[in-house]
Amino acid sequence: MAIFYYIEIFLPSLCFLFLFHWSWKRVSAITNWPIVGMLPGLLCKAPNIHEYATQVLKQSGGTFEFKGPWFANMDFLVTCDPMNVRYISSKNFANYPKGPEYKKLFEPFGDGVLTSDSDSWKSFRKLIQSLIKHRKFQLFQERSMRHKVSQGLFPVLEHVSRLGTEVDLQDVFQRFTFDNTCLLVLGFDPNCLSVDLPELAYRMAFDEVEEAVFYRHIVPEIIWKIQKWLDIGEEKKLSRAMEIIDRFLYQCISLKQEEFRTQRTQIEQVDQKKDEDFELLTACMAQKEEAEMEMEGNEKMDAYIKSDRYLRDIAFNFIAAGKDTVSAALTWLFWLIITHPSVEKRILEEIKVNFQAREDGNWRFFEVEELGKLVYLHAAICEALRLYPSVPFNHRVSIQPDTLPSGHHIDANTKVMVSLYSMGSMEEVWGHDCLEFKPERWISEQGGIIHVPSHKFIAFNTGPRSCLGQDLTFFQMKTIVTAILWNYHVQVVEGNPIFPCLSVMLHMKHGLKVRVSKRSGV
Numbered sequence: 001m002a003i004f005y006y007i008e009i010f011l012p013s014l015c016f017l018f019l020f021h022w023s024w025k026r027v028s029a030i031t032n033w034p035i036v037g038m039l040p041g042l043l044c045k046a047p048n049i050h051e052y053a054t055q056v057l058k059q060s061g062g063t064f065e066f067k068g069p070w071f072a073n074m075d076f077l078v079t080c081d082p083m084n085v086r087y088i089s090s091k092n093f094a095n096y097p098k099g100p101e102y103k104k105l106f107e108p109f110g111d112g113v114l115t116s117d118s119d120s121w122k123s124f125r126k127l128i129q130s131l132i133k134h135r136k137f138q139l140f141q142e143r144s145m146r147h148k149v150s151q152g153l154f155p156v157l158e159h160v161s162r163l164g165t166e167v168d169l170q171d172v173f174q175r176f177t178f179d180n181t182c183l184l185v186l187g188f189d190p191n192c193l194s195v196d197l198p199e200l201a202y203r204m205a206f207d208e209v210e211e212a213v214f215y216r217h218i219v220p221e222i223i224w225k226i227q228k229w230l231d232i233g234e235e236k237k238l239s240r241a242m243e244i245i246d247r248f249l250y251q252c253i254s255l256k257q258e259e260f261r262t263q264r265t266q267i268e269q270v271d272q273k274k275d276e277d278f279e280l281l282t283a284c285m286a287q288k289e290e291a292e293m294e295m296e297g298n299e300k301m302d303a304y305i306k307s308d309r310y311l312r313d314i315a316f317n318f319i320a321a322g323k324d325t326v327s328a329a330l331t332w333l334f335w336l337i338i339t340h341p342s343v344e345k346r347i348l349e350e351i352k353v354n355f356q357a358r359e360d361g362n363w364r365f366f367e368v369e370e371l372g373k374l375v376y377l378h379a380a381i382c383e384a385l386r387l388y389p390s391v392p393f394n395h396r397v398s399i400q401p402d403t404l405p406s407g408h409h410i411d412a413n414t415k416v417m418v419s420l421y422s423m424g425s426m427e428e429v430w431g432h433d434c435l436e437f438k439p440e441r442w443i444s445e446q447g448g449i450i451h452v453p454s455h456k457f458i459a460f461n462t463g464p465r466s467c468l469g470q471d472l473t474f475f476q477m478k479t480i481v482t483a484i485l486w487n488y489h490v491q492v493v494e495g496n497p498i499f500p501c502l503s504v505m506l507h508m509k510h511g512l513k514v515r516v517s518k519r520s521g522v
Contacts, residue, residue, distance in 0.1 A: 030056055030064075037067040039074065039220075046218055050392055050500055053078065054422040062426065063406045066417075072220030076395070076415035080423040083405040086455035088396060088416060089463035096416060099397030105216045108209045108242055111304065112317035121465075124314075127287060129468055136278040137184075142368060144183050145476060148176060149483050152193035157488055159195045161516045166493055168511035169334055171197070173327040176480065178203050181322035185315055186252045187279035202248040205241035206320060210503045212238035217504075246312065253281065253311050260285050284314055322469070324505045325390040326476050329459075331512050332388035333381060333477065335498060336437045338490050338514070343380060343439060350376045351486055371478040378449055379442035381477050385459035386430070387437065392421035392506045394461065420458050421506070429456060489517045 032038050045052035056064050062081035068074025079085065088096045097117040109115045113124035131137055153176055160167040175193035183189045192203055215234040216224050228235040260282055304310055337344050354373040395417040402410040410416065427434050430441075444450050454462035460470045467473075484490065493513040501509035 030059070032067050036069045037072075037074070039068055039072070042066075042218060046502060048499065049218075049502065050419075050421045050506075053393075053419050054080075054425045057419060057422045058426070061406070062428070063404070063408055065408070069220055072222065074220060076417050077408060077410065078417040078419055079404070079406070079408075080419045080426060080429075081404075081406050082423070082429060082453070082456045084408075085418055085423075085458060085462065086453075087405050088418065089455065089461065089465065092402065093464055095399050095402055096396035097399065098395075099415075101397060101415065102395065104221075106213055108213065108238070108245075109317055109320065110309065110313035112313035114317050114321065125468070127284065127314075130287075131280055131283050132468055132472065134278070134283070137280070137283070140278045141180075141184055141472065141475075144180055145479050148180050148183075148189075148193065149479065152176060152179060152191075153480070153483065154487070155195055156193060156197070157484065157516050158518075161488065161518055164515070166513050166515055169490070169514045170327070170331040170508050170511040173330045173480070174323065175203075177327040177330075177476075178206075178319075178323045180476070181319050183279070184322070185280045185318045187256065187281065188252055201244050205244040206323065207503075208237050208241040209245070209320075210324070210505055211501075212241070214502050214504045245316070249312050249315050250308060253308055253315070256281050257285065257308075280318060281311065281315060284311060324507075325469075326473055328390040328506050329381070329385055329388070329473070330477055330480060331508055332506070333384035333481065334484075334490065334514075335492065335508075335512055336384050336387070337380065337481075337485070338492055340437055343437070344485065346439075347374075347377050347380065347481070347485060350374055351482060368475065371475065371482065374478060374482070375443065375447060375449060376439060377478055377481060378474065379439035381474060381481075382442045382449070382452075382457065382459075383437055383439045386424045386457060387435075388500075388506055389420040389424070389459040390506055391459075391461075391504070392419070392500070393504075394418045394420065418458070423456070423458060485519075487519055489519045491515050491517075 030038060031041055033040060042049075042052075057078065057080050063077065063079040063084060065077050066075065068076075079088075098115060099117070103111075103115045106115050111120065113121060113128060116124055153172070156167070156172060172193065175197070179189050179192050190200055190203065192198060192200055212234045224235055227233040228239070231239060337347065351374070355370055395415060398410045398412055398414045398416065401412050404410060423429055425434055433441075442450050442452070454460065454466060460467035460473075491514060493515060496513040497510050498512075499509055501507050
């Protein structure tokens with residue numbers, strides 16, 4: 001992050017930069033400076049922010065109060081205590097909404113499900129749940145996964161295997177999930193995952209949005225607001241990225257609306273369409289009348305639902321969530337599997353035993369029913385998400401004063417940050433071997449998956465705002481892992497540094513460089 005933008009904007013930042021440099025060498029990570037608070041320590045540790053937060057939380061018993069600069073409104077409480085998480089996310093859910101500050105930080109997400117609260121959020125959630133649980137959508141996403149594996153993933157891996165070249169597996173996964181998510185949401189396949197690995201501006205723009213949103217989290221609001229006003233720095237990048245994304249989304253919406261009007265306008269008629277046509281954008285258009293009826297009397301919300309911005313926000317939220325959560329999880333999972341040969345061996349043995357699969361020279365794609373039998377692979381996915389959750393942090397704001405189970409007092413309008421990443425590294429939560437990758441911890445003596453409360457295993461959040469796409473995530477991950485592991489041997493390139501980048505998603509900063517070869521036998 002380029003903190004030197006401060007010099008262009010804010011004269012007192014010269015003093016701040018001096019303190020920042022000095023704190024790198026001499027100051028404890030939790031020193032509370034006069035005027036600037038703990039921000040210098042936070043910024044000097046920004047390249048390794050998640051480990052830094054974990055160490056601070058370990059020293060503080062799982063909950064810590066961060067003090068920002070006096071002028072910046074950056075004070076917040078961060079916790080990874082499961083009891084606090086359960087209380088905030090479930091027991092006293094009504095007192096901890098996302099709040100207006102969250103919406104400002106995540107401005108590009110509009111008024112979609114990820115940023116909304118109260119009735120608006122309930123309406124979005126009801127809509128999303130009805131869509132992703134629809135049988136036609138489930139059949140559609142199964143077909144789209146099969147198509148993308150056979151027509152996208154296998155040809156790319158076969159190409160790099162034949163040439164013996166390196167490939168960034170993280171980039172492959174991001175391309176795969178972007179294509180698949182766009183197909184499910186917009187009915188449009190960008191074909192990012194092809195042998196020539198094309199660069200598309202609107203795909204890259206989504207990544208730039210994530211980085212800019214993260215930047216807003218670690219600098220005072222006045223800084224990024226001035227950058228936005230002057231159109232410089234990270235805010236300039238964000239503005240350009242949003243122009244590209246909105247142009248792409250509104251074009252897709254316009255095309256779908258024209259197609260929708262010429263074909264059918266009633267929900268009953270849409271339900272009679274072929275399964276292949278059931279993408280979420282068209283389904284949302286068909287359900288707009290129902291949503292408008294539910295919001296009758298709320299003129300502001302009614303006008304929003306009738307606008308194209310409503311569909312834009314739905315599409316943006318779906319694509320942002322769908323493309324990144326799965327690709328990030330896959331990247332960390334593959335790194336863990338291929339650096340733990342015993343785990344890889346057990347997954348391959350499980351496939352062979354359950355499916356009686358044999359090498360016949362052809363690519364093998366496993367069916368939904370087959371994937372459900374893979375208990376050890378399911379455990380490995382849970383373990384990877386425990387250590388490296390795709391969304392490393394989440395935050396709320398208190399409405400009324402409160403006291404958490406840990407005893408910490410919360411004033412009204414206090415920002416509360418939940419560190420999903422840190423919880424996986426807590427001995428008090430997961431035991432002395434919490435830093436080890438051990439899928440076995442998820443398997444019972446009877447051979448099934450051990451149920452872990454969602455406020456402890458919070459990769460999919462917990463409480464009323466828990467992720468509706470959990471089953472879809474496991475299906476997609478199992479599909480891709482089995483397809484790759486059964487058909488190819490993957491090896492990490494020596495010297496590839498592995499650590500998270502600065503983003504609201506837990507991507508690898510330098511990607512996951514690997515070499516791929518055809519698997520000759522299992």
